[in-house]
Structures are given as C-alpha cells and as structure tokens.
Amino acid sequence: MAGNWKMYKTAAETAAFFDKFKPLVEKSDHCDIVICPTFPNLPAAVDAAKGSAIEIGGQNLFWEKEGAYTGEVSGPMLVAVGARWVIIGHSERRHYFAETDQTVLKRTVAALAAGLHPIVCVGERIEQREAGKTEEVLHDQFTGGISALAPEQFAKIVIAYEPVWAIGTGEKCDDEEANRVCGLVRRLLAQVWGAEKAQGVRVLYGGSVDAQNAPGLMRQPEVDGGLVGGKSLIADDFEKIVRAAQQGKGMG
Ligand code: PGA
Numbered sequence: 001m002a003g004n005w006k007m008y009k010t011a012a013e014t015a016a017f018f019d020k021f022k023p024l025v026e027k028s029d030h031c032d033i034v035i036c037p038t039f040p041n042l043p044a045a046v047d048a049a050k051g052s053a054i055e056i057g058g059q060n061l062f063w064e065k066e067g068a069y070t071g072e073v074s075g076p077m078l079v080a081v082g083a084r085w086v087i088i089g090h091s092e093r094r095h096y097f098a099e100t101d102q103t104v105l106k107r108t109v110a111a112l113a114a115g116l117h118p119i120v121c122v123g124e125r126i127e128q129r130e131a132g133k134t135e136e137v138l139h140d141q142f143t144g145g146i147s148a149l150a151p152e153q154f155a156k157i158v159i160a161y162e163p164v165w166a167i168g169t170g171e172k173c174d175d176e177e178a179n180r181v182c183g184l185v186r187r188l189l190a191q192v193w194g195a196e197k198a199q200g201v202r203v204l205y206g207g208s209v210d211a212q213n214a215p216g217l218m219r220q221p222e223v224d225g226g227l228v229g230g231k232s233l234i235a236d237d238f239e240k241i242v243r244a245a246q247q248g249k250g251m252g
Pocket of ligand 1: 168209
C-alpha cells in the first residue's frame with residue numbers, strides 16, 4: 001500500500017503525520033507500507049519512519065547517476081537518503097512534464113540499477129476510455145516502455161493501474177472494472193514474461209481510493225494493493241485503507 005504525497009506537506013507536517021500514523025500501523029505486517037513524500041522531505045520521512053516497517057520512496061528520478069541536469073534527482077541519491085521505492089511515470093508526470101513510455105523505461109531501468117523498487121504507473125485518460133481505447137492505451141504504454149525489461153528486472157517492479165479520470169477527482173472506478181483492467185495489465189505482463197512470473201508481480205489500483213471504497217477494491221483478486229494520493233495524507237484514513245487490504249485479502 002503506497003501513499004503518493006505529491007506536492008504536499010512540509011518537513012514539520014511530515015513528522016506530525018508519522019507521529020500519528022506509526023502507532024496506528026504498528027501491527028500491520030500483512031503488506032508493505034510505503035510513503036512517497038517530496039524530495040526535500042525524504043530525510044524527515046526516513047527519520048520519522050525509523051523503528052517501524054514503513055518504507056519511504058521518491059515520486060520520480062532521473063536516469064543519469066549525476067551530472068549537469070538542473071532540477072533532477074538520481075536513483076543513487078534517493079538511496080543515499082534512505083529511500084527504497086520510487087514512483088515512475090505517474091500520469092501527472094506524463095501530463096505536466098511530458099514523460100513518455102520511453103522515459104518511463106529509462107527511469108525504471110535506472111531505479112532498478114540503484115536497487116530501488118519502482119512503482120510504474122499506467123492508465124488511460126477519460127477521452128481514451130470513452131472512445132473504448134483502454135486496452136489499446138495500456139497495450140501501447142506497455143509495449144512502448146517496460147516490455148523491454150529483462151526478466152530479472154521485470155520481477156522486481158510493481159505496476160500501478162491508475163485510470164487518469166479517477167485520480168484526485170473522487171470519480172470512482174468500480175471494483176469489477178478495477179479488477180478487470182488490473183487483470184488485463186497482468187495478461188500483458190504474461191505475454192512477455194509468462195503467466196507464472198506475471199502472477200508474482202504486484203498490481204496496484206490507484207485513483208480516488210478512500211476508506212469507503214478500499215474494502216471492495218482490495219477484495220478483488222487481481223488488485224494486490226493501492227497507490228493512494230489524497231487520503232494517504234491523512235493518518236486515520238490511510239490506516240483504514242491499509243487495514244482494508246488486510247481484510248480484503250483474508251489476512252485478518
Ligand atoms: P488520488 O491520487 O488517490 O488522490 O486520486 C492517486 C494518485 O495520483 O496516485
């Protein structure tokens with residue numbers, strides 16, 4: 001269960017969140033819990049998460065290790081501050097910062113080389129869904145990007161299916177549909193790396209996940225977890241979502 005904090009929270013707010021959230025999830029060992037704050041707040045988050053199983057991730061990385069790339073942050077730099085995960089190709093990055101499937105692939109390879117767990121985002125926009133192109137879009141995002149990974153690289157990635165129209169909108173993708181498309185993502189993976197390996201990859205659903213809809217979503221067999229934006233900023237809500245995964249997967 002990963003929280004994407006986007007461009008929210010100062011270091012002080014980060015510390016306050018962890019003060020509240022840590023005791024709430026103390027006994028939640030049924031899943032990985034990951035929080036992805038802004039770059040400047042990574043050290044505060046790593047520090048605050050100490051003594052818990054909560055892991056910290058970045059929201060992006062650049063594929064070179066270092067160099068004259070103003071404004072960018074590399075995989076080794078994320079690792080050096082204690083991050084273990086990184087979100088790649090989020091739709092906001094694709095939309096506002098012109099990321100493509102090719103740059104998503106480069107970032108994914110760089111993340112793996114640095115020893116980070118990449119959470120690679122895919123998903124269709126509303127006009128693509130309305131035109132009946134969801135499958136095609138996912139297929140293109142996949143073949144234009146991460147399908148070039150070698151089997152040993154692929155085994156380490158997590159995929160997040162995030163229908164763009166459901167991100168930050170309160171617009172709900174219903175449970176069966178989330179399950180259907182996460183299943184479709186898994187079939188795309190299976191076509192390249194085989195069904196058994198594809199079964200082992202964690203496929204997350206993201207887009208307006210909250211404490212109310214999380215139980216239904218987490219009960220879906222193809223949905224292994226969630227990438228949560230807005231509600232991951234609120235300790236009580238995120239804890240309920242973490243708990244929903246436990247119940248949904250029959251782990252408690
Ligand atoms: P949301 O964001 O939960 O606020 O819809 C999800 C995401 O962008 O990862």
